[in-house]
Each structure stands twice: as C-alpha cells, then as structure tokens.
Amino acid sequence: MRDRVAIVGVGETEYRPWGGITDRSEFQLACEAILAASADAGLPPHDLDGFASYANDRNDAPRLAAALGCAELRFSGMVWDGGGGGVCAAVAHAAHAIHAGAASTVVVVRALCQGQFGRFGRIGGRAPGRQAAAPSVPPGFAYALPMGLLSPAAMCALIVRRHMHEFGTTHRQMGHVAVAARGHAQRNPRAVMHGRPLTLEEHATARLIADPFRLHDCCLETDGACALILVSAERARDLRRRPVHVLAAAEGGEGAWGASLYTHAAPAPPYPAANLAPVARRLWAMAGCGPADIDVAQIYENFTGMVLLALEDLGFCARGEGGPFVEDGKLEGPAGALPLNTAGGNLAEAYVHGLNLVLEGVRQMRGESTCQVRDAELCLVAGGPGVAPTSALVLRRG
C-alpha cells in the first residue's frame, strides 16, 4: 500500500465549543463535512462508495450512503474502541480498501455534537434536554468505576505521573505543548481558541483537573465534523487538487496493552508509554524514512503529557527524554525544528477527535496551512496516545 493511495479532498464544518451547534443535528454535520470534502476533491458525492470511521461514531455508513444518495456502498469500516487512537487507523482502513480494490472512493468521517449527545468518554453524564443512552462501558472499567477512575484525564494522569517519577518529567515541560498549540491557533481563524493566546505562566497556574493536569493540559470539547476523501494515487493525478499521498500507515500497539487506560495492567516497561512504539516500528519501515526526515507533525493531544510520551514512542527522542526535547521551543511553527499541531490541534483548534489533525496534515502537504512550514514534504500524524489500538500515518506531498 506504500504511496499507492492519496487524500484528494478535505472538508469540515465550523467549530464551536461544547453545545455550540444547536441548529443542525450531528448527522447533518457529518453530511456537510462530506459534501465539503467532495466539492474540494471535485468528485460527486454520489460516487462515494466507502466509509471509514472510529471511536464508535454514531453516524453509520449505511445511513450516510442513503442520505448522500450514493449509488453503491462497497466498503464500511469501524476501528474497534480506542477512542481517538483509531483516527489514523480509519484513514489506513480506507487506504487498504482502495489498494485491495474493494472500493474506489472512500470517505473518512468523524462528527461530534457533544451538546446533543454528551461528552465523549464521560460516564454517567447527561446532555441537557436529551435523554442520554445508558453508558456503554467496556469490561475493564469494572475495577475502575467504583474507585473514581472515571475520566480520560485521570486515566492519562496515572500514566504521566509514573513518567514524572521515573524520568523527572515536569508539568512546565508539558506547558510547551499547550503554548505551541495555542500560538498556532492565533494564526487559524477556524480555531476555537483564535484570539485567546496562552502563556507558560497561565498554563502553570490554571485550575487543577486531575493532577498533574491543569485546564490547559486537556483537549477542548467541541461541536463540529471533519471528512476527507481517498482514491488511488493513480486516479488522484487527474483530480483538481494536489494529491497528498499516504506514504505509510500503521495501527495497533503492544499485545498486552488491552484496556490499560482503565486497568493500567500493561507490563512496565513499556508502561508508562503512549503505546505507539510498535506502531512506529512498522510505520517507519513502510515509509522508508525516519523521524529525522519529518518536516511537520500532528500528534493527537488528549493531554499534553501524553504528547511527550508519544514523541518518545515515535522515535523523535529517547525514552524519558520527551520533556527536555520540547523545552527549546522546537514545537513552535512555522520555523521550529519540529512544528507540532500547526492548526492548534485538539487543544486549541477543535476536538473533532483528531480528524482535524489529519486535515491539517493535508493542508501542510498542499502548502495551505495558516502556519505553513516552508517546503514541507513529509508530515507525521499520530492518533490518541495511551489507548489501544492507536495509529499513525506519514503523509507525503504529491
């Protein structure tokens, strides 16, 4: 599959803070993002014949195909559990389907209207004015719930606290991830945090969420939708936009990781980790390049500290070195050595479960980012750290 499939269209709705979109349904947002991606690609929506998503997206492929008037549904794929870890895996599944000949024009979509359905990952929450369904709880949660381990923030805090103990990682180092993202959002008018810059001092003194994480260590909560369309690289040459090739894709994690966000039962080492190391080994092998070749990166930030662990797992620095690695400002684009999350990411642009990170990767490879890295040719994208399965992509300018 290496380099044989390309992203040819991207689309999104507006992004609003939690509960900010009330005039259309989440399903309509999903359709709008797909129509925008179709228009961007110059491909009629009726020709879409495959759908891929992740994290139990509610907007299922058969319903989307019918609503969009697709002539035929040939492929549908959903990544098992893993929350935002599956974002790059959904892109990979679309690419695999095209490469295998199972479908020709596949859309990856994610829509989140948390005001209509409640916070993703929240147990026992209820959206205002709407009867929430009984919480869907994975089995590993049985030993976490009565102990008050209920939120992704607390789960990831346990991993990051252990990392701080073993390697001396500091909360201030995590602040560099937040400040870089917020800085990038000041260049991006689509970003929820556009117009609201952040300093390291503000990061350090914000209210505590789950120690060591404070408010600005945590991803946003957003209403919005994103979509992107893939076709074969051969076909992409004839379409209207510069193709962005899926140079490499990998997903999964340690075999024993299981439901470790709830159970924390993974062997140590690799715990504390992002569970991206096995993914990275296969990713770089397929790509035929390594971290030193990457011009710009989009790494899913559920929480800032987890990004430091992801940088280690992905090979940008050695294990335990994630904190010192980011201290010199290298994450700040467009001129830093490794500009990270150049549209603002989950922390400052929008939390569309990381699919907005893939869209930003595409924009960088087209030369259209609001924080464009000069002559960028290769972009790393990684899905949610700490979960299983997680996933990653290397995108190449076509």
Next chain:
Amino acid sequence: MMPYLPADLPRLPPGRDDAPWWEALRRHQLVVQRCAACGTWRHPPAPLCARCHATACGWEPVGGHGRVFSYTWVHHATHPALAERVPYNVALVELPDAGGVRLVSNVIDLRPDELQVGLAVELVFEDLEDVTLPRFRPAPLSAGHAPDSAG
C-alpha cells in the same frame, strides 16, 4: 466508616469471569487469579492464561501489602455523585505478593503530600450495602514490605 467515595458511583455487575473476585472481597479476602498450570498471576480477571492458555486457575488469597505505583488527585468531578467529593485520589497499587499485579484503588487516611510513588500501603476493606471494595491506607513503618521484583 464513611465510604471514601460516594456509594452511588456507577458500577458493573459481576460477570462470569470475575464473580469469584467480588465474592471474595465480600468475605474480606483479596484474591488474585493464578494459572493452575504455569503459576502466572493475572489481574484483572480473565478466563484463560495469556501465557499458556490454560483455563484452570486458582483464586489465591494474597496479603494486603502493596506499594503505590502511580496516583492522581482528581479535582474536576466528571460524575454528579462526585461534585461534593473532590479532590480525591486514585492510586495504582502494586501487589508484590501476587507477581506485581496492579489494582486501581484509593489511598485513604493520609494528607495529600503524603501520597508518593513507592509509598508502602496496606489493604482495608470498605463495605458498601451490596459490594465490598478494596482500598488502602499507609502502612505502619514497621510493616514496611520489600516488594519482590519477579513481577
């Protein structure tokens, strides 16, 4: 004793794979599954051994000595039942007597600055109306327990 956390937090009913674990807690016994064929400890409960795939297992009573592997203080309540209960801690407690398996639990009866990675803790059973939960408190210094490294 007041429960450390509100009793109306969500819970899952015991299932086919973990009922003996919950039943033992009700008898004030902490048990950990151990493969009858190869002796490998495992937690959380599972129907077969990941190492040798034997399904036969024992539910071995283990001592209540543990060591804090990691922890967090939760300040933001994400469930209505916790709105008046923050901050509280969640701790991962390593059990040296059971191959180093980890429990998700809480450490009670301590000041916030006393909770550290490596803290020696001992088991306490907390009886709620229909379930008993394993929680921990700081171990007296004399009961300090050297964790084994075999896990």
